[in-house]
Amino acid sequence: MELFQQLIFGFGVALSWQNLLYCLVGVSVGTLIGVLPGIGPLGTIAILLPITFNVAPVGALIMLAGIYYGAQYGGSTTAILVNLPGETSSVVTCIDGYQMARQGRAGPALAIAAIGSFFAGTVGTLLIALFGPPLAEIALQFAAPEYFSLMLMSLVAAAVLAQGDMMKSIAMVALGLLLGIVGRDVNTGFERYSFGITELSDGIGFIVVAVGMFAMGEIISNLGDPEERKVFTAKVTHLFPTWADMKQSIGPILRGTALGSFFGVLPGTGPAIASFSSYMVEKKLAADPSRFGHGAIEGVAGPESANNADAQCKFIPMLTLGLPASGVMALMLGALTIQGIQPGPEVMTLRPDLFWGLVASMWIGNLMLVVLNLPLIGLWVKLLEVPYRLLFPAIMAFSAIGIYSVNNSSFEIYLTALFGVAGFVWGKLGFPPAPLLLGFVLGPMMEENLRRAMLMAKGDPSVFVTRPISLGFIIVTIGILIVMVAPAVKKRRAEITD
Amino acid sequence: MRGPSSVLGRLSSVLCPPSSAPVKLPDSKDFWSGVMLIAIGGAAVVIGRDYPFGTALRMGAGFFPLVLGAVLVLFGVYFVVRGLRSSDRIEGGWSLRALVILPLAFVLFGVLMQHAGFVPALFVLVVGSAAAGTEFKLVEVLLLAGLLTVLCVALFIWALGLPYPLFAGS
Numbered sequence: 149m150e151l152f153q154q155l156i157f158g159f160g161v162a163l164s165w166q167n168l169l170y171c172l173v174g175v176s177v178g179t180l181i182g183v184l185p186g187i188g189p190l191g192t193i194a195i196l197l198p199i200t201f202n203v204a205p206v207g208a209l210i211m212l213a214g215i216y217y218g219a220q221y222g223g224s225t226t227a228i229l230v231n232l233p234g235e236t237s238s239v240v241t242c243i244d245g246y247q248m249a250r251q252g253r254a255g256p257a258l259a260i261a262a263i264g265s266f267f268a269g270t271v272g273t274l275l276i277a278l279f280g281p282p283l284a285e286i287a288l289q290f291a292a293p294e295y296f297s298l299m300l301m302s303l304v305a306a307a308v309l310a311q312g313d314m315m316k317s318i319a320m321v322a323l324g325l326l327l328g329i330v331g332r333d334v335n336t337g338f339e340r341y342s343f344g345i346t347e348l349s350d351g352i353g354f355i356v357v358a359v360g361m362f363a364m365g366e367i368i369s370n371l372g373d374p375e376e377r378k379v380f381t382a383k384v385t386h387l388f389p390t391w392a393d394m395k396q397s398i399g400p401i402l403r404g405t406a407l408g409s410f411f412g413v414l415p416g417t418g419p420a421i422a423s424f425s426s427y428m429v430e431k432k433l434a435a436d437p438s439r440f441g442h443g444a445i446e447g448v449a450g451p452e453s454a455n456n457a458d459a460q461c462k463f464i465p466m467l468t469l470g471l472p473a474s475g476v477m478a479l480m481l482g483a484l485t486i487q488g489i490q491p492g493p494e495v496m497t498l499r500p501d502l503f504w505g506l507v508a509s510m511w512i513g514n515l516m517l518v519v520l521n522l523p524l525i526g527l528w529v530k531l532l533e534v535p536y537r538l539l540f541p542a543i544m545a546f547s548a549i550g551i552y553s554v555n556n557s558s559f560e561i562y563l564t565a566l567f568g569v570a571g572f573v574w575g576k577l578g579f580p581p582a583p584l585l586l587g588f589v590l591g592p593m594m595e596e597n598l599r600r601a602m603l604m605a606k607g608d609p610s611v612f613v614t615r616p617i618s619l620g621f622i623i624v625t626i627g628i629l630i631v632m633v634a635p636a637v638k639k640r641r642a643e644i645t646d
Numbered sequence: 647m648r649g650p651s652s653v654l655g656r657l658s659s660v661l662c663p664p665s666s667a668p669v670k671l672p673d674s675k676d677f678w679s680g681v682m683l684i685a686i687g688g689a690a691v692v693i694g695r696d697y698p699f700g701t702a703l704r705m706g707a708g709f710f711p712l713v714l715g716a717v718l719v720l721f722g723v724y725f726v727v728r729g730l731r732s733s734d735r736i737e738g739g740w741s742l743r744a745l746v747i748l749p750l751a752f753v754l755f756g757v758l759m760q761h762a763g764f765v766p767a768l769f770v771l772v773v774g775s776a777a778a779g780t781e782f783k784l785v786e787v788l789l790l791a792g793l794l795t796v797l798c799v800a801l802f803i804w805a806l807g808l809p810y811p812l813f814a815g816s
Binding site: 199202315316318319322323325326329333335336338340341364367368371372536537538540541542544545546548549552553558559561562564565566568569572573574576577578579595598599602603606607608609 | 675676678679682683686687690693694697698701702703704705706707708710711714715717718721724725734736740741743744745748749750751752753755756757759760767768771772773775776778779780781782786787790791794798802806808
């Protein structure tokens with residue numbers, strides 16, 4: 149069994165004391181920011197990215213991944229205890245989780261959320277290990293036209309499936325692509341949109357864009373809409389769910405995991421869509437749907453499993469194809485590139501330690517999260533009492549130091565401020581920020597592959613439809629667009645995203 | 647659903663308002679989205695118009711920017727038209743204070759890093775950011791700034807070894 153050998157190899161990498169430490173730091177920070185509303189995994193990863201430059205690539209990736217899935221756990225804690233979704237992925241958990249807490253069943257709610265998440269995380273890890281290598285195998289045969297069509301497909305899918313206005317998402321992708329090409333053209337050395345500014349000839353730093361939009365823009369927006377935070381701390385007693393609870397939750401956990409894994413590999417669908425669909429499915433299947441909204445344990449078990457499975461499976465396209473399926477994955481790709489690793493199917497053969505080490509660390513990280521979250525729940529809840537007015541200056545301080553440390557450049561600080569303002573204004577106008585980041589990261593790669601494909605085909609654009617794999621991607625892209633403008637789907641989509 | 651004629655009517659009343667009536671800009675979210683996209687896309691096209699376009703075989707550096715700029719302008723036009731037909735207003739509060747002070751504090755950090763050193767830059771950034779909020783308590787903010795500065799010096803300068811002078815000239 150080659151798979152098991154490779155997994156064992158991965159555990160060997162992940163169990164080194166440094167990597168265990170990075171994993172622990174990652175999941176702790178993730179839980180922390182998951183608990184705290186107003187700062188999400190995207191902003192945190194962007195802020196902490198510069199610090200990981202000095203860390204070995206495996207350790208850096210393990211830590212950043214830990215922040216990401218750790219945040220999913222943390223988000224459910226506040227959703228259940230304070231009726232406040234720490235992350236968007238736990239919005240639906242609020243509905244029944246908080247009701248359970250009010251009925252004095254906070255303990256079982258938290259426990260089932262953790263158990264469901266852990267199960268989903270384990271399945272997600274296995275799925276990556278199972279499907280990663282064959283996918284990479286196929287992707288190794290891709291040439292420039294296939295890559296271009298694949299990127300086009302994933303950008304369109306990401307924009308279409310993202311929450312919010314579809315047209316605005318696509319516009320944001322285009323804007324991101326445009327921002328991505330600022331600087332010296334790789335092929336000809338021609339300077340584009342750099343206005344003679346030396347700092348711009350290497351392009352806009354993607355940390356600048358991410359921190360500006362996701363940390364600063366977010367803070368400006370939060371300060372404009374101050375939110376009453378009820379500091380209600382439910383006493384958590386009887387942590388363990390009863391046997392009846394367990395029996396009721398098995399089905400939802402399994403179905404939630406399946407749904408989450410499915411949505412996970414689709415580009416653009418955030419964990420919120422996975423958890424929302426799981427909630428709807430459970431409500432439909434329930435013998436007595438009226439219990440939902442009044443503390444039904446299925447309404448916690450299903451969505452919490454779904455969002456964690458989704459978070460894990462988002463790694464599959466990133467690790468095997470070098471394609472980011474979400475904003476966080478775009479950041480991970482950026483982290484790899486900065487570390488000098490060219491993302492793509494070669495990563496698995498050239499750096500097996502990176503792939504298998506990360507996969508193994510995710511399972512270890514999920515185990516750590518169960519331990520961190522259940523017994524230490526009181527500690528995390530205490531953190532909720534830290535007022536936002538103390539929190540956001542600290543976020544600003546870490547952001548500033550992080551950005552400055554990348555190039556020791558004050559110019560990038562000014563540019564971040566600009567993106568902060570822009571991010572806030574775009575948000576107000578209803579433009580989702582994540583598609584811009586995807587376009588921004590993929591922009592240079594897409595241009596490169598387009599030009600290479602045209603060279604290959606001697607200037608004949610039909611190359612994209614005459615090569616079968618590329619044609620397949622193009623057909624799917626067109627299919628997605630047609631389906632999405634169909635009135636029935638459009639209406640249904642509006643219901644879900646509202 | 648209003649017909650296209652009324653869209654044109656509203657567009658013309660925006661572009662050339664009757665001289666007696668005061669100029670009234672639509673406050674629709676989509677309208678301003680469109681204006682923004684047209685501005686950015688238009689700028690990209692205008693600035694990039696002299697970039698080498700190349701041929702289909704050998705695409706120049708100007709191909710991608712020009713196409714993207716044009717796409718953005720098209721999106722912009724779409725949103726302007728949509729904005730004139732709907733009245734989807736911009737929601738939520740605008741904290742002008744945060745919008746101005748927060749970026750300003752950041753810029754100040756950049757300037758002070760160059761001329762005054764890590765400690766003053768960070769201290770000013772924390773106090774400045776805090777001033778962007780609605781609840782500003784001086785003693786608390788000074789304490790927070792002091793604490794964060796000490797923490798960051800310990801973490802970033804001593805532990806991680808970032809090569810910045812604590813005070814410039816020292």
